[in-house]
Amino acid sequence: MFVTYKSSHDGILEMIEKFEKNSWINITAPSKEELKEVSQLCNIPIEFLEDPLDLEESARIQYDEETNCTLIINDFPTIDVNGHQLDSYITIPIGIILGKDYIVTVSNQTTNFLEGLIKRNINTSMKNRFALEIILSISTQYIEKLKQLNKQRVKIESNLRNSLTNKQLYDLMEIEKSLVYFLTSLKANSVVITKLFRTNSVKLYEDDKELLEDVRIENNQGIETTELYTRILNSITGSYSSLISNELNNTMKTLTLFTVFLTLPTLVFSFFGMNVILPIADKDPFSWIIILIIAFIFVNLIGLALWRRRIF
Known part of the structure; x- marks a missing residue:
């Protein structure tokens, strides 16, 4: 038009x-x-x-x-x-x-x-x-x-x-x-x-x-x-x-830390769950406490190492 x-x-x-x-x-x-x-x-x-x-x-x-x-x-x-x-x-x-x-x-x-x-x-x-x-x-x-x-x-x-x-x-x-x-x-x-x-x-x-x-x-x-x-x-x-x-990296780092801390106790529990002769008597009523203490020590050692490296 x-x-x-x-x-x-x-x-x-x-x-x-x-x-x-x-x-x-x-x-x-x-x-x-x-x-x-x-x-x-x-x-x-x-x-x-x-x-x-x-x-x-x-x-x-x-x-x-x-x-x-x-x-x-x-x-x-x-x-x-x-x-x-x-x-x-x-x-x-x-x-x-x-x-x-x-x-x-x-x-x-x-x-x-x-x-x-x-x-x-x-x-x-x-x-x-x-x-x-x-x-x-x-x-x-x-x-x-x-x-x-x-x-x-x-x-x-x-x-x-x-x-x-x-x-x-x-x-x-x-x-x-x-x-x-x-x-x-x-x-x-x-x-x-x-x-x-x-x-x-x-x-x-x-x-x-x-x-x-x-x-x-x-x-x-x-x-x-x-x-x-x-x-x-x-x-x-x-x-x-x-x-x-940066947010993605923080998310991945957090997930990685969770994985590490959850994996260590699993390794300890798996070791003491094997059907072989172990250093702790299977009939000892305090054996499970000792296993927890061992797992806790491993977690703290790894946590201390990661903290000193400023990973978290």
Whole structure:
């Protein structure tokens, strides 16, 4: 489906029913017929409309001399529908096409962050500046999602101090996966932002360059924050892995000590239970006490030896 907007004389973004010059066409999960219609009416290469629909498409800038159109592909964060109860994220591409008379955005999923632009006074006739506003909004989305991921990480960490469960570890894995998506996409977006400073196909005025600088700062902040959260998460998972290993070692050591202390009396009792002549008379009423004393001596000797070696 696609929706068309255009700025009114009062600077308000309004929805219109048909394509007009200097309008914005927002395309979401379109059919092939819709793509062909937009391509023909707006004189935009069909591949410019199809490429952003590929979830594996990389961020880039492409210019078509024949139609004088520029394609800017950026990745934006969205909820992972295949995730568990935790809010984890993936990144998918969005295409921003700067045509001669139109600006077109196309994505495979709903772009909720564009609703904020609709409520603002955006001039659709200033297509290049509008494109920068969209890219800035994408960078802002990363910062907001990173804050949410960090809040979830802090909550999981506080629960880990009380008890450690597989669910909490799986949640940390989901956060780590989201951070990997973010870092990869933010770095790819950074390359696109840098190219926008040098490209000739997107003409920028002084105000546009200042806005683009804000975009770069926001994107770099997202990269630094993602790297910081990744290091913190790796430190937490590494520390808890060490704790789990330490607890396992303590458990194994305790079981080993129990085995040793239970084995020694068994050896003594087995020796005196043999059907041969023994140093203690079998009819002596105190023989069982002597056997217990011998077993007790062995246990204490072994216990003393283990204590001196600081095994327990």
